[in-house]
Amino acid sequence: MSSATYLTASTLPRISAADLAPLIRSRDTSVAVVDVRDDDHVGGHIKSSHHVASGTHDVALSELVRKLEGKEVVVFHCMLSQQRGPKAAINYVRERERLVGKGDGAKEQKVEVLEGGFGKWQEMYGEDRELTEAYAKDVWEGFDGTH
DSSP, X not given: OOGGGGOOTTTSOEEOHHHHHHHHHTTOXXXXXXXXXXXXXXXXXXXXXXXXXXXXXXHHHHHHHXXXXXXXXXXXXXXXXXXXXXXXXXXXXXXXXXXXXXXXXXXXXXXXXXXXXXXXXXXXXXXXXXXXXXXXXXXHTTOOXXX
16 A cells, blocks of 8 residues: 555644744745645745645646655645645645655655644744745734634
8 A cells, every 4th residue: 555545634744834944944945835725825825835725636736746746845734734734735645646656766755734834834934024925914913823
């Protein structure tokens, strides 16, 4: 069985905002961030992230696998990274194994989920223009990370 068969939301590797921030700040081109928020994709986004709304994954994942083929690390997130982000990461791994395969010819790629999602990211780095684009502070007033 493939490694993707055994992936669950709880077994996916996680990366903290504090660990991701220096990679974004350094413009590390081996790392890609995929934002899967839908209509809640407002108030800012991680600099250079790819917005692929979760509602489009049935048709968009194959293209995303091709687009991110050379990346060493792919980080998925949604608002809280509790459901959509982890689900997208698992589906991406499965689609990548289907398209690229696993083993000798396939380049290794680490797939992770951003702990706390964009909600946590914006608390820490929302106003940092090197890390966050299109940040709208007023959107986040009163955000407590539970909705």
